[in-house]
Amino acid sequence: MSYWSHEYLLRNWGxxxxxxxxxxxxxxxxxxxxVFSGLNLFLDEAGLIPDAVDLVAKECKTKKAFLVTxxxxxxxxxxxxxxxxxxxxxxxxxxxxxxxxAPIDTVQECAQKMREFGPxxxxxxxxxxxxxxxxxxxxxxxxxxxxxEILSPLVPLNLRNKAKLVAIPTxxxxxxxxxxxxxxxxxxxxxxxxGGALPxxxxxxxxxxxxxxxxxxxxxxxxxxxxxxxxxxDGFMAPRADELNQAIALKVIKMVFEWLPKAxxxxxxxMPRIKMQQAAMMAGIPLSNAGSGISHALGHTIxxxxxxxxxxxxxxxxxxxxxxxxxxxxxxxxxxxxxGIRDNSSDAQxxxxxxxxxxxxMSEVKLPVSLKDAGVSKSDFEGHLDFxxxxxxxxxxxxxxxxxxxxxQLMDVFSCAYEGTLxxxxxxxxx
Ligand SMILES: [Fe+2]
Numbered sequence: 411m412s413y414w415s416h417e418y419l420l421r422n423w424g425x426x427x428x429x430x431x432x433x434x435x436x437x438x439x440x441x442x443x444x445v446f447s448g449l450n451l452f453l454d455e456a457g458l459i460p461d462a463v464d465l466v467a468k469e470c471k472t473k474k475a476f477l478v479t480x481x482x483x484x485x486x487x488x489x490x491x492x493x494x495x496x497x498x499x500x501x502x503x504x505x506x507x508x509x510x511x512a513p514i515d516t517v518q519e520c521a522q523k524m525r526e527f528g529p530x531x532x533x534x535x536x537x538x539x540x541x542x543x544x545x546x547x548x549x550x551x552x553x554x555x556x557x558x559e560i561l562s563p564l565v566p567l568n569l570r571n572k573a574k575l576v577a578i579p580t581x582x583x584x585x586x587x588x589x590x591x592x593x594x595x596x597x598x599x600x601x602x603x604x605g606g607a608l609p610x611x612x613x614x615x616x617x618x619x620x621x622x623x624x625x626x627x628x629x630x631x632x633x634x635x636x637x638x639x640x641x642x643x644d645g646f647m648a649p650r651a652d653e654l655n656q657a658i659a660l661k662v663i664k665m666v667f668e669w670l671p672k673a674x675x676x677x678x679x680x681m682p683r684i685k686m687q688q689a690a691m692m693a694g695i696p697l698s699n700a701g702s703g704i705s706h707a708l709g710h711t712i713x714x715x716x717x718x719x720x721x722x723x724x725x726x727x728x729x730x731x732x733x734x735x736x737x738x739x740x741x742x743x744x745x746x747x748x749x750g751i752r753d754n755s756s757d758a759q760x761x762x763x764x765x766x767x768x769x770x771x772m773s774e775v776k777l778p779v780s781l782k783d784a785g786v787s788k789s790d791f792e793g794h795l796d797f798x799x800x801x802x803x804x805x806x807x808x809x810x811x812x813x814x815x816x817x818x819q820l821m822d823v824f825s826c827a828y829e830g831t832l833x834x835x836x837x838x839x840x841x
Contacts, residue, residue, distance in 0.1 A: 441609040447618035467498040476529035478544035480508040483536035483580045503527045508540040511595040521550035538584025545592035567606035577613040580622040582686040583634025585694020587616040620684040632775035635670040637721030638690040644703030645696025655696035665689040674775040705731040706807035729765040738812035780830025
């Protein structure tokens, strides 16, 4: 199958130009939804002043709303729908068949149901896969002939002619409730980010109720929290990141180190859930507005191949991203400053302190630091190495690195990641 990210001009010219650091002062789009968070977002009674329910309902002129969710998160549907039905007479149709990684056939089925119902408001309730399924289906609802796999990021999506989108996350990691990207998977195992020329996939509203995240098991709390940390570091380090995005990213990094271990240890404690839900949402903002990073390109390839949790994989590659980027920038020292782990006499020591801090968090929440620990068999890994080295540079997140890695450099990263050893940045490969 052919994908937009394989197209020569986009891959070799378009992506790097869009991301180039010297262009960061040229144009600074900053797209975010209207965000409401708290424990009282779904009240059955109207208050003295308009609340989130009133503002969202105002967008639903046809009084028909379509709710996209999965078999787990569908349990939250009654709480979400109740106030809209009671206070504004909105009728809902529920489609609860979203699947992990948002497979294209489920996206198409969801779009078909939307077309039959004809809503002008779409609610996405669930983790990143449900929200991304809703985004993809929303596009196909508005433009039935669109081919998601070849949709160029240089072409506008032209959304919002038929409907608007309300995202309600039930995990704390992907940030899809605020990002302008939908990650859809295809039958050959490729997971493709799609976004169009403008971040039109940024939902119109993001509604954050922390009680929806309370049921997450510890492994999912750890994996999704790891994803949030990777988004914040990627977004902070991305060449195009400006002060606005960096300020948000730095705060997220601090919050994840403080609150993720607490959310992991006691999932029923509401305060860590509130903080991680906020952190994950905030991390999506620099991810969407400043850029991703090579941790995601590397993590997508291995995660897609071995079906390992996305967050666990991208966090595993984060130390390598920091090592690689340190050849081109010392921006990570600002993260060290913020965390109070900078060694003023040695930048190399500061970098190792940061990596040690990240790996310390990984062990605390029992995430693997090596592919071996993640259960990847050596012989299988070696058998797929050619595919891995071919696939990784075609991932859109690869554009966001500071420079293109050679095949040898990529091989070095993957080999070290297999064992969990760090790169030798003084070796010939990295000079
Ligand atoms: Fe991610």
